[in-house]
Amino acid sequence: MVYNPVMRKKYIAGNWKLNNNQKQTSELIAKIIAQGGGFKNADVAVAPPFTSIHAAKQAIGSSGIILCAQNVHFEEKGAFTGEIAPSMLAEAACTAVIIGHSERRQYFGETDETVNKKIHASIKAGLTAIVCVGETLQEREGGKTNDVIHTQLSGAFKDVSDLSKIIIAYEPVWAIGTGKNATTQQAQDVHAFIRGLARQKYGASADGLRILYGGSMKPSNAAELLACPDVDGGLIGGASLIAEDFCAIIRLSS
Numbered sequence: 001m002v003y004n005p006v007m008r009k010k011y012i013a014g015n016w017k018l019n020n021n022q023k024q025t026s027e028l029i030a031k032i033i034a035q036g037g038g039f040k041n042a043d044v045a046v047a048p049p050f051t052s053i054h055a056a057k058q059a060i061g062s063s064g065i066i067l068c069a070q071n072v073h074f075e076e077k078g079a080f081t082g083e084i085a086p087s088m089l090a091e092a093a094c095t096a097v098i099i100g101h102s103e104r105r106q107y108f109g110e111t112d113e114t115v116n117k118k119i120h121a122s123i124k125a126g127l128t129a130i131v132c133v134g135e136t137l138q139e140r141e142g143g144k145t146n147d148v149i150h151t152q153l154s155g156a157f158k159d160v161s162d163l164s165k166i167i168i169a170y171e172p173v174w175a176i177g178t179g180k181n182a183t184t185q186q187a188q189d190v191h192a193f194i195r196g197l198a199r200q201k202y203g204a205s206a207d208g209l210r211i212l213y214g215g216s217m218k219p220s221n222a223a224e225l226l227a228c229p230d231v232d233g234g235l236i237g238g239a240s241l242i243a244e245d246f247c248a249i250i251r252l253s254s
C-alpha cells in the first residue's frame, strides 16, 4: 500500500490527569462542545479521572467526543484492590484508554510487561489502546532514543497481532509538563521511526496507524507539530484543561 496521509484522521486527546471533579468535568466539556466547532477536523477525546467518567458521559451526550480512561488493569476481576477492569470501563461508556503513560511508569511501577498485558486486556474488551512511549532527557542526550522506543514497543506489542485498536503516543518524557516541546524534526524523526517499526511487524496496516505527539503541545506550537507527515494528532496534558487552548488545537488539526 502506498503511503497516504489522507487515511489518517487527526486524533486530539486531552489527558486530564488528576484534575477535574465531576462539576468541573461537566463545565469543561460543555465549553469544549461550545467552542470545538463540531469536531469535523479531528477525532476528539477526553480522559477524565475515573470518578468523573460518569459526569463526562452525561456532558458529552451526542457531541461525538470520545470518552477515554487514563489507566486500566489487565485482570478482569479478583483481589486487585483499587483496580478497574477493561470491561468496567467499556460499561461506563469509555471506548479508549491511555496505557503506559510515563507518569505511570515513573510513579506507579508500570513496565513494558504490564503495558503489554493491559493492551491485550483492553483490546479484548473492545477498547482502543492509546499506548505511550518516550525517552528521558538522559536517554536522548546519550543517543539512545531509538533504542528506548524500540525496546518499549517490542515489549508492549508482544503477541499483539493487529493494529486496528491501537494508537501510539510518542511522548518524550523531558517534554511532558515542562513547557519544552520536541522540535518538529525531533518529533517527525521518532514518529517515522515508530511507523517504520510498525511496518516491519504489521505490514501495510502501519500506514493507517495513528501516532500522536505528546509533550507541551499548545496552540502556539500545535500547527507545526501537526503538520509533520507522521504526526497524526496530539495527546495533550496542560493545554487540555483550558477549553480555549484545547479547542484552538482541535481547529489547527486538518
Ligand code: PEP
Pocket: 015, 171, 175, 176, 177, 178, 179, 214, 215, 216, 217, 235, 236, 237, 238, 239
Ligand atoms: C501528557 O501528560 O500526556 C502531556 C503531554 O502533558 P503536557 O501536554 O502537559 O506536556
